[in-house]
Amino acid sequence: MSLTEKMLAAFVFWAVGTGLFFFCVNRWVLTLRDYRAKTPLMLLAIVLLNGGGLWWGWHAGFSPLFWPVLALLVGLVLSELRRLWLRRTLAGAPPVWQENVAEPLLQPCTTTTLAIRHYEVRLPHWRGPRLRIAHVTDLHVNGMLPDAHYRLLMERVQQAAPDLLLFTGDFLSDDGAYADRLPSLLGEVRGRLGTFAILGNHDYWSDPQKLTAVLHQAGIQTLGNGVHTLDLGGARVALWGCEDPWGPTPWAPPPRNGTAAAGRLDSELVLALSHTGDNVYRLARAGAHMVFSGHYHAGQWRLPYIGPLLLPSRFGRRFDHGHFVVQGAHLFVGAGVGSTRIPFRIYCRPDFFIVDVLPGD
Numbered sequence: 001m002s003l004t005e006k007m008l009a010a011f012v013f014w015a016v017g018t019g020l021f022f023f024c025v026n027r028w029v030l031t032l033r034d035y036r037a038k039t040p041l042m043l044l045a046i047v048l049l050n051g052g053g054l055w056w057g058w059h060a061g062f063s064p065l066f067w068p069v070l071a072l073l074v075g076l077v078l079s080e081l082r083r084l085w086l087r088r089t090l091a092g093a094p095p096v097w098q099e100n101v102a103e104p105l106l107q108p109c110t111t112t113t114l115a116i117r118h119y120e121v122r123l124p125h126w127r128g129p130r131l132r133i134a135h136v137t138d139l140h141v142n143g144m145l146p147d148a149h150y151r152l153l154m155e156r157v158q159q160a161a162p163d164l165l166l167f168t169g170d171f172l173s174d175d176g177a178y179a180d181r182l183p184s185l186l187g188e189v190r191g192r193l194g195t196f197a198i199l200g201n202h203d204y205w206s207d208p209q210k211l212t213a214v215l216h217q218a219g220i221q222t223l224g225n226g227v228h229t230l231d232l233g234g235a236r237v238a239l240w241g242c243e244d245p246w247g248p249t250p251w252a253p254p255p256r257n258g259t260a261a262a263g264r265l266d267s268e269l270v271l272a273l274s275h276t277g278d279n280v281y282r283l284a285r286a287g288a289h290m291v292f293s294g295h296y297h298a299g300q301w302r303l304p305y306i307g308p309l310l311l312p313s314r315f316g317r318r319f320d321h322g323h324f325v326v327q328g329a330h331l332f333v334g335a336g337v338g339s340t341r342i343p344f345r346i347y348c349r350p351d352f353f354i355v356d357v358l359p360g361d
């Protein structure tokens with residue numbers, strides 16, 4: 001076998017290993033409930049799939065195995081193209097206004113360059129008042145980022161004067177000691193009608209009891225997997241928490257009738273808070289009109305024109321960031337404010353969303 005044939009076979013086997021890692025295995029590993037196994041499993045997968053593919057291809061060459069492997073490569077590429085097509089199909093309306101979102105190629109590090117995205121959603125069935133929601137997610141307070149970054153965030157949230165302020169988890173980064181910093185970083189900024197929160201995976205991997213107590217003392221209501229209903233002059237708004245898969249109890253929609261929860265499900269506006277957007281399909285089926293999520297950090301490290309390579313979602317890059325409409329529910333996925341573990345962002349600005357809910361005509 002010639003050197004060229006060996007190199008071609010090695011490339012194809014390596015590409016299949018890489019495709020399996022990026023499009024299949026990493027999605028399974030990154031969505032594991034327990035974080036301790038993630039890093040060793042990711043390293044093992046890289047060595048076995050990428051390194052193993054290269055080694056195997058070099059030695060197997062144009063053996064009968066080459067053609068099935070080539071077919072697998074074509075299948076992987078087609079499935080990723082389908083995923084990108086789905087992302088495009090499910091995309092919602094773009095922001096009506098945004099600030100600080102341009103990403104010059106010569107300024108790759110965007111760790112504390114806060115962006116703001118302002119959306120408007122008109123819900124034909126909503127007969128209540130116009131509502132302004134501020135959605136903040138993934139603060140990851142861990143001492144790595146300057147306090148000024150969080151203070152600027154809360155200043156901008158205050159300027160937006162939200163009716164509801166929603167936090168969708170990951171206040172902390174695996175260290176409960178930083179919960180004490182939250183009151184001073186969040187200051188006095190709250191939603192006019194209330195401020196609500198759920199916890200994220202990193203909160204559950206730190207000290208969820210302490211964090212919950214700190215949030216309550218600061219006037220932030222935690223939802224857990226429960227529902228809180230607001231009555232706005234006869235029009236009801238349900239705030240619905242979903243902490244799956246990290247919460248202490250599995251999430252399930254409230255029963256539709258025969259209990260006190262029935263009225264909640266029948267609220268005219270159902271806003272679900274779910275740390276991961278992976279829950280969007282079942283939340284939409286259960287009756288959520290809008291779903292607010294974070295968790296993905298929009299990849300945290302992105303490539304210009306390509307986007308994120310790794311995203312902790314079982315749907316891969318389908319809902320990486322922004323506004324989507326999934327089975328009639330409006331999904332908002334924030335990029336988050338902080339950074340986890342390796343504390344920097346590449347071509348991926350931290351952001352928060354302002355979402356105006358407009359009543360039907």
Ligand SMILES: [Fe+2]
Pocket residue numbers: 138140170200202295296297336340
């Ligand atoms: Fe996070």
